Amino acid sequence: MTRKAALTRAQFEERFFGVLRWFVIAFLAVITVLPFYYMVLLSLKPIDALLLDPGSLWISAKDFTLSTYRDVLRSSEDGGQGFLKFLLNSALVSLGTVVLTLVAAVPGAYAVSRLKFFGHRQVSALFLAVYLFPATLLAVPLFVIFARIGLSSSLVGLAIVYVAQTVPVSIYMLKNYLVTIPPSIEEAAALDGCSRLQTVRKVILPLALPSLMATGLYVFMIAWNEFLFALLFLAADPGEWTVSLGLAQLSNGIEVPKTVLMAGSVVLTIPVVLLFFAAERLLTEGLTSGADKS
Amino acid sequence: MTASRRANRAGLAFVSPTFIVVLVVVVLPIAWTVLLAFQKARLVDIQGMGLFGNWSLDNFAQVFDSAGFWSSLGTTLLYTAGSTLGSVVLGLIAALALRKPFKGRGLLRAAMLLPYVAPVVAVAFVWEVALSPQYGVVNDWGKRLFGWDDPIAFLSTREYEVHLLGLHFDIPLALLTVIVFECWRYFPFAFLFILARLQAVPDTLEEAALVDGATPTQRFRHVLLPQLMPVIALLCVLRFIMTFNKFDDVYLLTGGGAGTDVAAVRVYDFLTARYDVGAAAAQALVLAASLMILLGFYFKFFGNKVQEEA
Numbered sequence: 001m002t003r004k005a006a007l008t009r010a011q012f013e014e015r016f017f018g019v020l021r022w023f024v025i026a027f028l029a030v031i032t033v034l035p036f037y038y039m040v041l042l043s044l045k046p047i048d049a050l051l052l053d054p055g056s057l058w059i060s061a062k063d064f065t066l067s068t069y070r071d072v073l074r075s076s077e078d079g080g081q082g083f084l085k086f087l088l089n090s091a092l093v094s095l096g097t098v099v100l101t102l103v104a105a106v107p108g109a110y111a112v113s114r115l116k117f118f119g120h121r122q123v124s125a126l127f128l129a130v131y132l133f134p135a136t137l138l139a140v141p142l143f144v145i146f147a148r149i150g151l152s153s154s155l156v157g158l159a160i161v162y163v164a165q166t167v168p169v170s171i172y173m174l175k176n177y178l179v180t181i182p183p184s185i186e187e188a189a190a191l192d193g194c195s196r197l198q199t200v201r202k203v204i205l206p207l208a209l210p211s212l213m214a215t216g217l218y219v220f221m222i223a224w225n226e227f228l229f230a231l232l233f234l235a236a237d238p239g240e241w242t243v244s245l246g247l248a249q250l251s252n253g254i255e256v257p258k259t260v261l262m263a264g265s266v267v268l269t270i271p272v273v274l275l276f277f278a279a280e281r282l283l284t285e286g287l288t289s290g291a292d293k294s
Numbered sequence: 295m296t297a298s299r300r301a302n303r304a305g306l307a308f309v310s311p312t313f314i315v316v317l318v319v320v321v322l323p324i325a326w327t328v329l330l331a332f333q334k335a336r337l338v339d340i341q342g343m344g345l346f347g348n349w350s351l352d353n354f355a356q357v358f359d360s361a362g363f364w365s366s367l368g369t370t371l372l373y374t375a376g377s378t379l380g381s382v383v384l385g386l387i388a389a390l391a392l393r394k395p396f397k398g399r400g401l402l403r404a405a406m407l408l409p410y411v412a413p414v415v416a417v418a419f420v421w422e423v424a425l426s427p428q429y430g431v432v433n434d435w436g437k438r439l440f441g442w443d444d445p446i447a448f449l450s451t452r453e454y455e456v457h458l459l460g461l462h463f464d465i466p467l468a469l470l471t472v473i474v475f476e477c478w479r480y481f482p483f484a485f486l487f488i489l490a491r492l493q494a495v496p497d498t499l500e501e502a503a504l505v506d507g508a509t510p511t512q513r514f515r516h517v518l519l520p521q522l523m524p525v526i527a528l529l530c531v532l533r534f535i536m537t538f539n540k541f542d543d544v545y546l547l548t549g550g551g552a553g554t555d556v557a558a559v560r561v562y563d564f565l566t567a568r569y570d571v572g573a574a575a576a577q578a579l580v581l582a583a584s585l586m587i588l589l590g591f592y593f594k595f596f597g598n599k600v601q602e603e604a
Binding site for chain 1: 301302304305306308309311312313315316319320324325326327329387388391392396402404405406407408409411412413414415416417419420421422423424426428429430431433435436438440478482486490507510511521528541542545546554558561562565566571574575579581582587
């Protein structure tokens with residue numbers, strides 16, 4: 001009797017969770033996709049259509065317009081919002097950050113993963129401890145230093161700050177990958193007469209390429225999406241604005257319709273999402289490698 | 295030279311460029327913040343000021359005395375705890391739901407990462423527009439489906455009166471909305487890590503439990519959860535630290551108004567509205583210290599437990 005009751009409970013649960021699972025999946029699909037659909041939808045409407053029927057999740061053929069994008073992308077001399085220039089600024093800062101971060105992080109990650117030098121455990125802990133301090137805490141002194149040496153409204157200064165934000169996590173990601181490369185490969189290279197530096201350049205780096213790309217991508221994302229430091233350092237100088245900052249400032253404008261704001265959001269989102277989908281597997285594996293071995 | 299000494303030397307050589315970069319752009323600025331917090335420093339007079347000089351504890355007195363410091367700290371805690379818990383739980387549910395393959399899983403998995411990878415400025419504005427009382431889709435559908443009488447200003451209502459079963463109580467609506475936003479934006483992060491761990495759980499464990507007649511809830515509670523505990527604990531700590539220091543999400547959604555004045559936004563206000571560098575530094579330092587105290591408690595009470603589970 002008890003055995004039968006237990007079975008029915010198990011059956012009931014199997015069925016219940018079998019159904020619930022599909023509800024959860026549908027719910028997740030809706031909450032993740034709908035906001036982005038809504039963003040694109042509004043960016044293709046004139047503002048009157050939005051005000052007339054705010055609840056509409058569709059767009060009629062006669063309302064369809066691309067003028068919002070023209071308004072956002074056109075340079076400010078032509079009466080637009082100048083987002084093309086902002087896109088260029090963002091790309092410059094982000095790519096610069098990626099290059100500088102990788103240059104700074106690769107040797108450190110290699111050393112932490114391979115070489116048993118004095119204090120190697122403490123060093124990797126120290127790098128991660130950086131995240132204990134709020135970005136706002138870093139913001140104060142950097143704000144002052146940059147104001148002093150005249151870097152406060154330049155893209156170079158901004159890239160330096162982003163490097164500070166991304167080097168620790170890059171070391172962590174690279175290290176997790178580098179430890180999986182068998183040391184015997186390096187020993188073979190050493191037997192063939194490679195110096196340590198040559199081994200790193202000719203053997204380790206090519207092998208670590210997937211991880212380098214994943215890390216670079218992640219750094220690019222952080223730099224492209226960053227807002228606080230761009231706001232602090234560049235707010236006074238519209239010529240240097242990144243897309244994130246340009247969009248935030250656009251929203252403060254009184255005469256800017258929300259549909260144009262949404263077009264700006266789409267312009268800001270598309271590059272990073274495209275890049276992400278192009279390399280999704282690479283990135284998720286790079287981020288979580290090590291997590292499945294804990 | 296022995297091999298270990300060679301490795302030692304090479305290691306130091308390799309680590310030093312990275313170390314110098316971190317030292318210059320991270321460690322030194324933080325050290326200077328600590329100094330600034332103990333000095334009277336406004337942005338205008340900092341130009342001519344030496345590194346040391348006119349020490350005082352005024353900044354800290356100002357921080358602790360200023361109106362709203364303690365309530366701001368409370369708000370920050372509520373915001374951080376709610377967002378951390380919500381995003382990890384939602385991430386766990388998502389990972390469990392997407393664990394077994396189905397048609398379109400790869401696509402949904404990728405789509406679910408959208409909130410996390412999309413720029414915060416863009417998604418914050420989408421939420422702002424969608425929640426707007428005038429032209430937002432949420433209020434429009436709320437009126438149609440649930441018969442809301444008045445549009446609800448989600449992002450600017452400090453206290454919202456709710457009538458439920460004849461009871462009246464106030465909920466901090468703007469703060470809740472911001473927390474929900476955080477959960478939405480960061481559950482993909484938790485989802486990624488938990489799913490990776492979930493797929494590494496050996497099938498034999500669950501099969502054994504199945505043979506023993508364990509129900510799905512029992513299998514989750516006694517087989518999966520212990521396996522996932524270390525990664526969940528790690529995620530909680532990571533998300534707690536990140537959210538505690540978070541600035542942009544709250545700043546963009548509410549500007550720190552309507553009962554959402556988290557500490558990070560206050561630091562920003564000190565810095566930009568008053569150009570009071572000393573007070574901003576002191577406030578940031580107090581924030582970092584509170585975080586470390588909290589983490590200290592966490593590791594003291596739960597650190598061992600996490601180790602045992604692992």
